[in-house]
Amino acid sequence: MARRNNSRRFYDLDLLRYLQALVEEESVSKAALRLKVSDAAMSRHLATLRSVFGDPILVLSGRRMMATTFASRIRDRVQSIVRDADALVHDSETLNLRHLSPRFTIRANDLIVSAFGHVVLMALKAECPNCSVVFAPETEEPASEALRNSRIDLYVGATDDLRPEIMRQTLFLTSFRAMVREGHPIFAQGITPQTLVEYDHISVSRKGRPYGPMDVILKERYGLTRQIAMVVPTYHSMIETIRETDMILPLPDIVIDRLPLSQIQLEAFEFPFELPPVISFQAWHPRVDSDGVHRWLRDTVFQVIQRELKNRRTPETATV
Secondary structure, three states: OHHHHHHOOOOOHHHHHEEEEEEEEHHHHHHHHHOOOOOOHHHHHHHHHHHHOOOOOOEEOOOOOEOOOHHHHHHHHHHHHHHHHHHHHHHOOOOOOOOOOEEEEEEOOOHHHHHHHHHHHHHHHHHOOEEEEEEEEOOOHHHHHHHHOOOEEEEOOOOOOOOOOOOEEEEEEEEEEEEOOOOOHHHHOOOOOOOHHHOEEEOOOOOOOOOOOHHHHHHHHOOOOOOEEEEOOOOOOOOOOHHHOOOOOOOOHHHOOOOOOOOOOOEEEOOOOOOOOEEEEEEEOHHHHHHHHHHHHHHHHHHHHHHHHHHHHHHHHHOO
């Protein structure tokens, strides 16, 4: 115990950068590539972090590593500390945003744009009145290539297809619930894995993929298979249509929480098993990491989304 306490006295900001990379990447190798150090060096930093915080930080889960509960809990605080420290380094830069006319291209899906697009734009224009934003749709071109070739300035989403050099910052985690028409018969039956697969489902996939993590859980745990009756490219394309059917539409919380469910005659329910949360982040090319205007863009996106999520949680907390 004495040794662990002593180690807590001697660590620098770079150690927090290693912590941030390890928790976000959940891989020693990927974190090493991201920060341009060897796997052996990153392993040593992980060992130091474990000693400093008295926590494993990363643990094995099947064939992959995952962040511990403690590491996940402090992730946002670490991100904030590192971001604020970087801002101090560039404090001498004075950006006269009111005299600039930047045009930002942000690739994001309809979920992100509908939930945060307007408030992000208003926050940007409050400081830089002449700026404009193009929300580009997701395409077949990998986000890494679009960022590398400057076709987009920022990616906001949850793709798992980013090259190691692409920098990213976690924005939020979202869970999924099921949305159905008001008075759906599943409520009378009871919501179980067995009743869940009695009804047709709608899958949302830009690439036309019908199955996902839910289907793996149903198959491996319960020996069940969903009937995917329809695959649609966007989350909002079927929201109002399902009130005319018994189909089930899985949707992220941040979409459901914004909908006037009673007005559009819909109801939502929790799935009868735990689904892995989706981690949404913003990503950018290292080439623009130290650019003052781009850093201001990223900071604004991060702060606006954090504020919006906090404001939406506050009324729920107040009614408990």
